[in-house]
Amino acid sequence: MTTATLTPARAGTGADDTRIGAAGTLRHIGALTRRNLMRIKADPESMFDAVLMPIVFTLLFVYVFGGAIAGGQDSYIQRLIPGLLGQTGMTLALAVGTGLNSDFQTGVMDRFRTLPIGRASVLLSKLAAESLRALLSSAILLGFAFVLGFEVKTGVLEVLATVGLSLVFGMSIVWISMLLGMALRSPQAVQGVSMLVLMPMQFGSSIFAPTDTMPGWLQTFTEVNPLSQLADASRALLNGEGAVAHPVMVVLIWSAVSTAIFAPLAVARFRKRT
Amino acid sequence: MTGIATAPNTRGTAGNAVEVHGIVKHFGSTKALDGVDLTVREGTVLALLGPNGAGKTTLVRVLSTLIKPDAGSAFVGGYDVVRQPKQLRRTIGLTGQYASVDELLSGYENLYLIGRLLDLSSRDSKARAAELLERFSLTEAAKRTAKTYSGGMRRRLDLAASMMGRPRVLYLDEPTTGLDPRTRNEVWDEVQRMVSEGSTVLLTTQYMEEAEQLADELTVIDRGKVIANGGVAELKARVGGQILQVRPAHPAELPEMARCLHESGITSATVSPDDGLLAVPLAGEEQLTAVIGVLGGRGFAIAGIDTKVPSLDEVFLAITGKPTAGPATAPAAALVKEPVA
Numbered sequence: 001m002t003t004a005t006l007t008p009a010r011a012g013t014g015a016d017d018t019r020i021g022a023a024g025t026l027r028h029i030g031a032l033t034r035r036n037l038m039r040i041k042a043d044p045e046s047m048f049d050a051v052l053m054p055i056v057f058t059l060l061f062v063y064v065f066g067g068a069i070a071g072g073q074d075s076y077i078q079r080l081i082p083g084l085l086g087q088t089g090m091t092l093a094l095a096v097g098t099g100l101n102s103d104f105q106t107g108v109m110d111r112f113r114t115l116p117i118g119r120a121s122v123l124l125s126k127l128a129a130e131s132l133r134a135l136l137s138s139a140i141l142l143g144f145a146f147v148l149g150f151e152v153k154t155g156v157l158e159v160l161a162t163v164g165l166s167l168v169f170g171m172s173i174v175w176i177s178m179l180l181g182m183a184l185r186s187p188q189a190v191q192g193v194s195m196l197v198l199m200p201m202q203f204g205s206s207i208f209a210p211t212d213t214m215p216g217w218l219q220t221f222t223e224v225n226p227l228s229q230l231a232d233a234s235r236a237l238l239n240g241e242g243a244v245a246h247p248v249m250v251v252l253i254w255s256a257v258s259t260a261i262f263a264p265l266a267v268a269r270f271r272k273r274t
Numbered sequence: 275m276t277g278i279a280t281a282p283n284t285r286g287t288a289g290n291a292v293e294v295h296g297i298v299k300h301f302g303s304t305k306a307l308d309g310v311d312l313t314v315r316e317g318t319v320l321a322l323l324g325p326n327g328a329g330k331t332t333l334v335r336v337l338s339t340l341i342k343p344d345a346g347s348a349f350v351g352g353y354d355v356v357r358q359p360k361q362l363r364r365t366i367g368l369t370g371q372y373a374s375v376d377e378l379l380s381g382y383e384n385l386y387l388i389g390r391l392l393d394l395s396s397r398d399s400k401a402r403a404a405e406l407l408e409r410f411s412l413t414e415a416a417k418r419t420a421k422t423y424s425g426g427m428r429r430r431l432d433l434a435a436s437m438m439g440r441p442r443v444l445y446l447d448e449p450t451t452g453l454d455p456r457t458r459n460e461v462w463d464e465v466q467r468m469v470s471e472g473s474t475v476l477l478t479t480q481y482m483e484e485a486e487q488l489a490d491e492l493t494v495i496d497r498g499k500v501i502a503n504g505g506v507a508e509l510k511a512r513v514g515g516q517i518l519q520v521r522p523a524h525p526a527e528l529p530e531m532a533r534c535l536h537e538s539g540i541t542s543a544t545v546s547p548d549d550g551l552l553a554v555p556l557a558g559e560e561q562l563t564a565v566i567g568v569l570g571g572r573g574f575a576i577a578g579i580d581t582k583v584p585s586l587d588e589v590f591l592a593i594t595g596k597p598t599a600g601p602a603t604a605p606a607a608a609l610v611k612e613p614v615a
Contacts, residue, residue, distance in 0.1 A: 020360070024393060027390065027393070028390075028391055030390075031387055031390035031391055032387075032391070034387070035376065035379065035383070035387050038378070038379055038383055039376070039378040039379065042378040042379065042380075042419050042421075043378055106374050106376075106377065107370075107374030108374055108375070108376050110340055110368075110370075110374070111368070111374060111375070111388075111435065112391070113339070113340055114338045114339065114340065114363055114366065114367075114368045115363055115388065115391045115392060116360045116361075116363040116364050116391075116392070116393075117391050
């Protein structure tokens with residue numbers, strides 16, 4: 001082996017003139033996404049939230065509460081499944097912070113930072129892996145729902161639109177999760193706080209029950225809760241009843257506002273930490 | 275040098291793989307690095323010796339672009355740590371207390387990932403990963419997740435990871451802390467091999483023995499300041515090299531033994547009656563023969579002899595005339611915690 005020479009190949013300007021082009025960035029994101037997926041393979045329990053939760057929620061609510069809420073399983077399933085599908089993006093987005101936190105804690109992030117890659121690649125690869133997880137989770141939920149007798153009254157395009165809307169909203173929540181991941185000390189703390197955010201939003205929405213029996217203050221909350229709007233939009237898309245445009249617009253506005261506020265904060269914090 | 279000068283000056287001096295000029299780094303009110311200067315010549319090993327909290331890891335983090343210095347300048351392979359971080363990262367490999375492997379990935383997948391992030395092709399990443407796994411005796415464990423590895427295996431994987439891109443400059447941050455002697459020797463062998471292949475190594479350690487084993491040059495650092503530097507032999511001469519310990523069969527004869535040595539011109543012998551030991555710092559190997567010759571010639575009964583490398587504390591004592599940082603009553607190493615950025 002030859003002795004390496006230490007004359008920089010391109011030291012002319014003194015500037016950091018190694019640009020990481022788009023192709024390089026895509027390759028890095030690909031490699032890191034692969035890593036995130038391999039981690040899931042090595043730790044299948046981490047898929048519980050994506051695989052088992054939709055099944056457990058469906059069974060629990062359809063058979064335990066279905067009769068009481070909607071007067072029958074069949075009508076309840078048509079109400080519940082679109083709502084669950086709508087919230088899939090958000091529930092999974094909240095796992096991003098946990099993974100990010102553990103990368104910081106274990107020193108893996110330091111390793112990445114000594115490599116000549118763009119910092120955004122690390123974040124974007126998390127988005128990519130989470131999107132794949134969300135797609136898988138949505139497929140499982142729908143498949144299971146069909147077995148139980150759920151019917152899509154519209155068409156494939158509407159199903160895709162529902163999943164897409166759920167993903168868009170989920171992506172806007174990812175930034176909040178990343179902020180939590182960087183602000184809190186341990187992955188467990190991140191998970192705990194995430195649940196604390198998620199639970200009231202899930203149940204204080206129109207996903208599981210009609211909101212008209214709730215007290216006034218709670219109705220106010222459910223009306224502004226984006227998960228209600230997501231559930232309404234999903235029901236309109238899949239059941240073909242009610243207005244589509246309004247709830248979809250509201251969800252998109254929520255997503256845009258959340259991204260506009262939290263993405264710069266998360267990126268700034270990430271830059272500061274790295 | 276200021277680092278803001280014209281182009282040729284910003285690249286450091288030819289022949290130096292690492293050049294550090296007056297680096298200062300604060301963490302809050304703590305001054306972790308207080309104007310550190312050092313150079314590592316191409317193809318050599320520099321050991322940065324110091325107790326916990328001396329600033330060793332902080333300096334390595336500055337030189338790996340993980341943190342920015344508050345003042346001063348540093349060049350690695352001719353690249354400025356602050357202004358050319360991406361180019362610099364292509365030049366270095368880091369194995370350390372902090373930089374780590376992914377526990378949930380197999381040994382092979384860890385190396386493959388790093389290869390891809392270093393822009394090696396898929397085929398090259400595979401080949402290089404297999405080569406390094408073989409070299410670090412990890413081929414059998416290649417498909418197991420790193421979580422199942424022993425401490426020594428993890429350290430070897432960590433070393434392999436830092437070598438994926440054939441870095442010209444390697445930082446080894448306390449590479450053998452916490453390892454058993456056998457694994458430690460394996461790591462040492464690998465470091466020596468890397469150097470023989472042309473790498474430049476900056477090594478931090480708390481062990482004089484490790485520095486002696488691996489380094490060409492030594493820089494001793496304490497409380498963020500360089501307190502001594504030079505060739506290993508040169509510093510050893512100042513510190514006194516190895517220490518000969520003689521255990522007489524009859525401890526009562528200790529003062530008499532010291533007196534006889536003194537008469538023969540060996541004036542550095544000290545007696546510790548509590549341990550029943552006579553200690554003689556050795557300037558060279560011939561002195562060992564001389565001491566044994568004198569004691570044997572006078573008919574003293576010797577129960578045992580031993581030589582030992584001076585500890586970090588003894589090195590500090592010899593250089594500064596005072597023990598490592600902190601109150602004299604407490605073991606210095608336990609006192610100051612390295613700030614984590």
